[in-house]
Amino acid sequence: MDLKCLIVPCARLVCLLAFSVSVDAAAARPMITGAPHWPMQVAPDVLIRRAEFGMLTTNEQGEDQFIATAALPADSGQVFGWVLQVDTPRHTLRWQEHLFFPKAPADWGDASTDPDVVISADGESAASQGEEEVVQGELSRFYWTLAEGDPAGEYRLDLAIEGSTVMHFVFQVPATVQEKPLLVQGAEGSIQRIAWHAPNEEQSSWK
Numbered sequence: 544m545d546l547k548c549l550i551v552p553c554a555r556l557v558c559l560l561a562f563s564v565s566v567d568a569a570a571a572r573p574m575i576t577g578a579p580h581w582p583m584q585v586a587p588d589v590l591i592r593r594a595e596f597g598m599l600t601t602n603e604q605g606e607d608q609f610i611a612t613a614a615l616p617a618d619s620g621q622v623f624g625w626v627l628q629v630d631t632p633r634h635t636l637r638w639q640e641h642l643f644f645p646k647a648p649a650d651w652g653d654a655s656t657d658p659d660v661v662i663s664a665d666g667e668s669a670a671s672q673g674e675e676e677v678v679q680g681e682l683s684r685f686y687w688t689l690a691e692g693d694p695a696g697e698y699r700l701d702l703a704i705e706g707s708t709v710m711h712f713v714f715q716v717p718a719t720v721q722e723k724p725l726l727v728q729g730a731e732g733s734i735q736r737i738a739w740h741a742p743n744e745e746q747s748s749w750k
Contacts, residue, residue: 596712618723624685645696
């Protein structure tokens with residue numbers, strides 16, 4: 544895979560690489576799951592009450608809807624990410640992610656030129672960091688999108704908030720990702736198939 548060089552400010556690169564090492568070490572531990580660990584205090588003024596991984600779909604009203612799931616459809620353009628319920632007086636929180644593929648994808652797309660993303664030398668994982676706004680007690684991020692040719696298998700998304708590990712989300716993609724066909728009504732009532740393309744990044748709250 545031909546990966547472009549990433550130009551990242553030194554301090555941010557060191558932080559991302561440090562997180563990459565920490566999540567690699569955490570990989571051998573059991574996946575963090577469910578109610579026994581909630582609520583989780585990650586800072587004196589930050590309490591996480593719930594964390595869920597899932598995907599975005601569009602409802603009949605054309606609105607984004609979050610669906611919690613550990614199995615994504617193998618459709619190009621499928622957006623996925625996480626939602627947290629948090630108690631904090633802060634307006635924003637810092638997050639760090641590390642996404643692991645079953646094997647290197649053919650193309651990392653926009654992530655390969657994103658200055659906040661560092662792709663591993665083997666092309667099988669990417670570490671990123673940033674800051675998101677807390678909206679009505681929720682923190683969410685939906686940056687990642689499945690692309691045509693992404694491999695089938697088990698994926699993992701490690702998440703830290705304010706420097707503390709919160710979850711190791713493990714999820715499945717059942718087959719190699721393909722373009723998603725969309726059925727539409729033709730002018731004379733015939734059913735036609737067209738390719739559907741989702742945006743690369745969406746933001747949504749629980750619905």
